[in-house]
Each structure stands twice: as structure tokens, then as C-alpha cells.
Amino acid sequence: MPKMKTKSSAKKRFKVTATGKVLAAQAGKQHGMIKRSNKFIRDARGTSTLSAPDAKTVKGYMPYDR
Template sequence: MPKMKTKSSVKKRFKVTASGKLKVGQAGKQHGMIKRSNKFLRNARGTMVLSEPDTRIVKKFMPYIAK
């Protein structure tokens, strides 16, 4: 059997934590900051942990990275 390929977009956007969860950058901060509230910008700093249903979907695209 040939090896399965990891999606390039997934390996660029996600990191796996020690417990197997996926860390991802907060969405919604690329443009349009004027219309966003200060509270939104403050809360969108850094990274967040992906939800469990989304994690199951993304892990299918990274067969060798996420166990």
C-alpha cells in the first residue's frame, strides 16, 4: 500500500497538543478590525482548542501526525 498523504493546509494550520487535542489560531482577525468590538479583538488573541466534532474531521487529513 502507498503511504497516505497529509493535507498541506492541515499541517500548516494545526498543532497537536500532548493530550491529542488540536490547537488552531483564532479566526476573524485578518481584516475588518474597525467593525469588530474591542472585546472580540481581545478574546481573539492567540490560539484556541478545536471542538471535538471538528477535531474528528481534521484528524482524518493528518494520518501520521495525530494518533
Template structure:
């Protein structure tokens, strides 16, 4: 059986924490920020923890847990 390969796009965008949760940068902050609220801009600055359904998909892309 061949080795499981890590998706290069996923290893650049996601990080798995020690407890197994998946962290990612907030979406929607490339352009058009002038019409966003200050709260949105502030909250989008950091990282967020993905929902369980999304995390399950991302973990399939990262078999070695990068």
C-alpha cells in the same frame, strides 16, 4: 496499500497537543476589525482548541500527528 499522506494545508494551520486536542488560530481577524469589540480582538489574538467534531476531521488530514 499506499501510504497515508498529510494534507499540506492542514499541517500549516493546525497543531495536535500531547493530550490529542487540536489547536488552531482564531478565525475572522483578517480585516474589518474596526467594528469588532476589544474583547473579540483580544480573544482572537491567541489560539483556540477546536470542537470535537471539527478535531475529528482535522485528525484525518494529519495521519502522522504533526
């Protein structure tokens, strides 16, 4: 049986923790920072964990990372 392929875009955007949670960058920070509040910019710093349904979808793209 051939090797399973991972989605290269998912490899670059997500990281799976040791406990199986999926880390992703905060959304909404690519452009348009002038119209965003300082509170939004401050709270959207760093990474966050995805919800369970989203994490299940992402893990399907990375079959060896479970």
C-alpha cells in the same frame, strides 16, 4: 502499500497537542478590525482548541499525527 498523504493545508493551520487536542488560530481576525469591538479582538488573541467533531475532521487530514 504506498504512504498515506497528509493535507498540506491542514499541516500549516493546525497543531495537535500531546493529549490529542487540536489547536487552531482564532477565526475572524484577517481583516475588518475597525468594525470589531476591542473585547472581540482581545478575546480572539492566540490560539484555541477545536471542538471534538471539528478535531476529528482535522485529524483525518493528518493520519500520522494521532
